[in-house]
Amino acid sequence: MSYVNMDGILNNARKKKIAVGAFNIVNYLTAKAVVEVAEELDQALILQTSVKTVKAFGINEMMGFLKPIVDNAKVDVAIHLDHSTDVEFTKACIDGGWSSVMYDGSQLPLAENIKNTREIVEYARSRQVTVEGELGAIVGVEDDIYVKEGDSAHANPADCRVFLSETEVNAFAPAIGTAHGVYKGEIKLDYDLFAEINGFSKCPLVLHGGTGLSDEMFHRLIALGASKVNISTAIKIAYCQGMRSFIAANPDKNDPLKLDAFTKDAVKKVVKTHIRFFSQIE
Ligand SMILES: [Zn+2]
Numbered sequence: 221m222s223y224v225n226m227d228g229i230l231n232n233a234r235k236k237k238i239a240v241g242a243f244n245i246v247n248y249l250t251a252k253a254v255v256e257v258a259e260e261l262d263q264a265l266i267l268q269t270s271v272k273t274v275k276a277f278g279i280n281e282m283m284g285f286l287k288p289i290v291d292n293a294k295v296d297v298a299i300h301l302d303h304s305t306d307v308e309f310t311k312a313c314i315d316g317g318w319s320s321v322m323y324d325g326s327q328l329p330l331a332e333n334i335k336n337t338r339e340i341v342e343y344a345r346s347r348q349v350t351v352e353g354e355l356g357a358i359v360g361v362e363d364d365i366y367v368k369e370g371d372s373a374h375a376n377p378a379d380c381r382v383f384l385s386e387t388e389v390n391a392f393a394p395a396i397g398t399a400h401g402v403y404k405g406e407i408k409l410d411y412d413l414f415a416e417i418n419g420f421s422k423c424p425l426v427l428h429g430g431t432g433l434s435d436e437m438f439h440r441l442i443a444l445g446a447s448k449v450n451i452s453t454a455i456k457i458a459y460c461q462g463m464r465s466f467i468a469a470n471p472d473k474n475d476p477l478k479l480d481a482f483t484k485d486a487v488k489k490v491v492k493t494h495i496r497f498f499s500q501i502e
Pocket of ligand 1: 303400428429450
């Protein structure tokens with residue numbers, strides 16, 4: 221029984237003051253790489269899929285290759301849909317076998333965000349699927365959601381209280397100054413805001429925009445209660461750079477299996493560093 225939703229793994233992480241890595245995988249190879257590392261380190265894992273990736277494969281095709289990897293895993297793994305802004309698509313992924321989803325209504329007025337998130341929570345709950353919600357704007361590009369730096373709005377604690385009590389989400393991502401993609405300029409994080417929200421939130425908190433944060437930043441945020449940390453850009457970079465360096469070193473080889481093995485190792489190295497750090501493994 222290794223295929224789970226996020227409830228147990230995130231609440232356990234919150235208790236232990238560690239974080240579970242949520243890695244955005246893009247295909248079979250990256251999914252395998254991430255699961256293998258979690259098994260090697262004996263840590264729970266969240267396999268995360270962006271809407272764009274799910275649409276590229278199709279819901280059934282994607283679950284078709286992810287499910288056997290997860291069913292055979294030696295650790296608990298959730299398959300989580302990242303940043304879905306479409307209520308119907310989110311429900312389709314729940315029907316398609318995802319054990320967890322994020323509905324991102326952060327760009328909507330608060331009342332509408334609450335209404336849509338609540339609708340997803342009700343749909344998901346009866347199917348044992350967990351839901352992550354977001355408030356405030358996390359800057360940068362994630363899928364086709366683009367938030368300009370100047371538009372960055374930190375989550376407001378009063379709104380967070382209303383959102384949490386009315387939606388009853390299982391995990392909550394408040395915007396505190398992190399960004400998606402590669403950071404431009406100085407990173408300014410509101411640690412006090414994060415600590416305050418964690419103080420009253422019944423559910424574990426999520427940190428988006430993890431690529432590019434320093435060890436010190438991760439350390440502080442995990443100590444303050446970040447139980448899920450999203451890593452997307454670092455995986456994309458490791459994957460593409462892995463391929464590039466194999467091809468550069470072997471310009472005359474046309475051996476896809478060797479290329480894949482090399483690339484998988486490159487992804488595994490990056491994932492291993494993150495999981496060790498999040499779980500405080502020496
Ligand atoms: Zn995000």
